[in-house]
Amino acid sequence: MKRSQWRTLLGGLAAVAAAVLIVSLIQVIRGNSTVAPDRPVHAATLNQRFAILSKHHSNKCGLRPESLNSIATNGRVQGSCCTAMNFRHYVARVHGLREYKNETVIPRDPYDISVRLAKRITGYADSINLNPGQQATYNQAMKLADEHGPCCCHCWRWTAFEGQAKYLIARRGYGGRRIAQIWDLEDGCGGA
Numbered sequence: 001m002k003r004s005q006w007r008t009l010l011g012g013l014a015a016v017a018a019a020v021l022i023v024s025l026i027q028v029i030r031g032n033s034t035v036a037p038d039r040p041v042h043a044a045t046l047n048q049r050f051a052i053l054s055k056h057h058s059n060k061c062g063l064r065p066e067s068l069n070s071i072a073t074n075g076r077v078q079g080s081c082c083t084a085m086n087f088r089h090y091v092a093r094v095h096g097l098r099e100y101k102n103e104t105v106i107p108r109d110p111y112d113i114s115v116r117l118a119k120r121i122t123g124y125a126d127s128i129n130l131n132p133g134q135q136a137t138y139n140q141a142m143k144l145a146d147e148h149g150p151c152c153c154h155c156w157r158w159t160a161f162e163g164q165a166k167y168l169i170a171r172r173g174y175g176g177r178r179i180a181q182i183w184d185l186e187d188g189c190g191g192a
Helices: 003-030 046-053 065-070 087-100 115-127 132-144 156-172 176-186
Strands: 076-078 112-114
Touching (some): 046 087, 076 115, 087 176, 112 115, 115 156, 156 176
């Protein structure tokens, strides 16, 4: 290819890139922007976060814990898995999780969880063994939680939040009621 042809090709590519950037900026200004599912949602308001996350569906009932390995380490599991997100419940859950902002094993948003965190707490399900007293605490949480467990089905969330609970019980001294409350706040199934 001649030098003049390269220049023409590069000039054309630059024009396409500029057009894509302009369209993206227009979408952001109009409020029609989307966020790639491998990036955390950084929106100014819960309304905006809800609008974005309710359209993402990388969170699925059939997603097994071992499937997390097929998602980029810096990826995200976003959106609801079973039914459409409910705004009122979304806001209540995010506000409720703020109480636990200093716990690194508890997500800030049940509909936008990093794969890195999901893998970390999933690992605790096998690596932490509870003594009989701690197991009784875990069993109490199972009875008290709305889903009668960490999630409604044995998906990645079940294993992840089982591991999270084991960590919080064994290493942080959390009780069954508190674990059940956290599980209820982390419910990512959607709906009311």
